Amino acid sequence: MDLRHLLPLLLVLLASGSVAGADPAALWSARVQPLLDRHCVKCHGPIDAHGGLELDTPAAVLAGGDSGAVVVAGQPDSSPLALNLLAGAESHMPPDKQLTDDEQAIVRAWIDALGDSPADPVPSPTGHTVETRAFATVTEAIDVLMAEAWARRGVEPAAPVDDASWCRRVWLDLAGRIPTEAEQRDFLEAPSDTRRAALVDRLLDSDDHAVRMRELWDVFLMGRGKRESREERRRNSGWWAYLEKSFRTNRPWDTIVREILVARPAGADDQGSPWFLYERRNDHQAIAEAVAPLVYGARIDCAQCHDHPLAREIKQGHYWGLVAAFNRGKNVDGATDVAESAVGGFVNFTNLKKESQPAVVTLLNGSTVAEHRPEDGSPEADSDEKYLDPAAQPRVPKFSRREAFAAAATTGNPLLARAFVNRLWAVLLGRGIVAPVDEMTTRNQPSHPELLDWLSADFAAHHHDIRREIRGIVLSRVYALGNASASAVGSDPAAFASAAERPLTAEQIARSWSIAAGREPGNDPLRRAAVAAIPDVMPREYQATFQQAQFLSAAPALKELLEPVPESTVARIAALQAPPERVEAAFRAVLGRAPEPEELTQAEQVLASRPEQPAEAARDLVWALLTSAEFLTQP
């Protein structure tokens, strides 16, 4: 939850004091839990419980510690939890810090609120019943459950965007580019009751879509390559081709994950699948850290040195178990293959208390992969008979840890579907149902738990069909919402009551610029320059860098794009006579809409500044439109 947006709620609650209406569950989630997490849980939580006291859940707080209860419901002045925070308290907490008056007030408000409704201290954001309901389609499920959620929160969703904007949005999301003016016109002229589904189906089937999906998932799985040579290798190894083929043939997601974890391609087309492991250059910890968000939806990097300090279900054993699943692997020189030994890879790990344990291939759901462990730590001898075909290059062990892990992670692991659905939702809606997207822990509540549960179960039950899922989301009402009006500032983004801001990726920008400028597609120098200047895909915090401003201002590839060659937008506009005509043509070509009156005035001034050089003036106008925030953001 975003704290800033809940401040108005909190102020109202605090002002109402202990009069009925203060909800301890809401207070806990919004203010108390983050406060305790930050200042107290290190010593009073899953890793350490000083004085037998844990403070990471309401139940734990209420259970108290070795010296008894720390909270008396409704009476902060009798509650050690509040009293010990006071300056000069005898058993002052935290030991080396003093919480501010405001911070202490939060704790007191919560204890107060407990006095009013002690029965439900555990946060239950939606109060929904647990049984799963039946819906005919993904879209129906989303529409119904979102509507219920809006009603429960008492929010009014924004009005939907107009058809032209919807069309542009879908083209960008599914095909990775804006539609041409003709394509937009075709959509608007098609029969209105069928055109949306028809467009979605057509785009999902296109090659552009496969490329778009590869662009996204290459970055999600591998990170943005920081060097030109890395991009070359991802292409040359067949990794990009593998991903594109997978998306083009709508390969089920669980199959894709299994293939990249096992890294033993069956056919020539899939030669690139080992690249997921291969690029990590035998750094087994890096592999483990990349696999966790994929199969669990959660980063477990912190579990390298100790159990997760907040999410109790993530233990150090899971981290090292994941490392063990892959540490028999070794890159083959000169080929994109990852060999695997039949022996070895038995490691121990130590926690902060220096206690040592053996790493066992363990999954988050508790299941472990059974394997023979050599006694007394002596190394097991390798031999040909441990391999399926000893002469094969590379040879495959009869028992393959990573195959065993991949099988366990892709069957009977509901987190696999949940992680994918959540990420897909985040791509299309600008924010996951669990946010941040790679923190699906028990600590991080989904904003719409019933919806996420339903979507995940449904995705898994329908062969992890990616295309079906995208279609379901994109045809929903929430996807089509417009933006919040300026007056709706302060509404909680987790409510999805309006469209979230989504910056375009560099590839979307480059392709869309070519179209808007009326130039040939496939301009690779432009794409490369854009990727170098604007590398982020779905950044958590959008920050336009100096490099980005430099790129937009003066990149040679962009300057070239604006040359008034025949048929280009700039040339076309320059050839028109009346300034208003030119401005209108420019807006339509670039932003897909007509200019507002004050925009028209400003734009005409730009044209008027160089009356004797219409091409240069047109170029300036088009430049300003191409680099405007509107163009660079998803509509």
Added chain:
Amino acid sequence: MKRPAPPLSPGDCPRDEHRLHRRLFLEGLSAAGVGGFSGLFHNPVLAAETKRAEKHCILLWLCGAPSQFETWDPKPGRPGGGPFGSTPTNVPGLHFSALMPHCASIADKLNIVRSMKTAQSEHLQAINLLQRGNPDRAGFTRPTLGSALSHAVGELDSPIPNFVFLDPIPGGNEFESFKAGNWAGWLGVEHAPVRLGGDYTQLLDAAPDALGRHDRETRETLRKFLTSRFERERNSSIARSQNAAFERMRGLAASAELFDVERLSPRDRERYGPGSFAQHALMARHLVEHGAPFVMVANGMNWDNHVFQHEIHQMLVPELDRVLFHLVRDLEERGLLDSTLVIAMGEFGRTPWLNAARGRDHYPNAWSLMMTGCGLRRGVVVGATDADGVDVVGQPIDEQNLFATIFTALGLDPHAGYDLPGLPTFHLVENGKAPISDLLA
């Protein structure tokens, strides 16, 4: 108005304990946010007026790693000593490589650390280590030296960026990856370097071209109008961030002449030498004269001579020698050496033996660097290596000792904590590591 140095939080103990929660970390990030300095300065910066930043640092980043045997710690006559021999300096008993006669004549103004011993032998990790001054902690990106100094001693609303990075080479193998990475870490993009040099300066439109300033202004006015309108209508933080980035650029464009090599004095340019590295070192001096707090000069990753070590070092070292000679003397002449820290280093050293290709490979086990200027004594040699340079004799110095020395020399408390809400407690230098006391003035 000067930014305060990061305050020491009472009771902070530099133990290896932390609370990790990504959400809190991110909240910390959003609090830091995009401030950005507003480019309200339209007057060109005048040398006499602006010495706003009181302390400065010039880092000559010799990426790829120079050989200590061909620079500061020669071993003439030893099997791996190489062909160049040594030269006496104007400090009795101290010798440099014979490739450095100029620096030898001002050795009493320099300080050499010969006992560097660090743990990373691969470029990407070592560059990361020597740029950030502390080992990585998973999940957090520590700011680089330039970003940390931009934050600690830089000026708000300065027309000169607080962190200038001059490197004309887009590539540089692992250095290229580093350059594309996150320099400013938890301090946020306003402390990221402004990259200039070579084609990067052209992106500033500093050089006059067919597009006059008037026209650039016109189209930028329209872009800004459209984006501001969008920002208002949608309460768009994307638009806000974009406008802030453009403002930074405009602010920079106002002092564009400072980044134009052609505008440097021809005599100075001739003295320093013709290569990019030399010209940018001169530009660094010039920027410091105009108040720049931190300038880093690099030339791709050109020092990594696994092959043709002697041939290439024979070209690179004399250039470095000449550049340092003029840079240090110029700063001293202008009364700036006592307020400017000058560091020349790579990310490790090179092997005391030659490989099969008659080159030297990576060697973090015992290596050298040069640092002088602000807050330091002069003419000191810290530590020593054995007869062949295989190991450090006596107390080794690591990257944390080095950074503690740098911060102390610039008047900062190296063990001060960063004040960033929501993050675990981080200090400029962790583990209470001490500066090199022999060097401190």
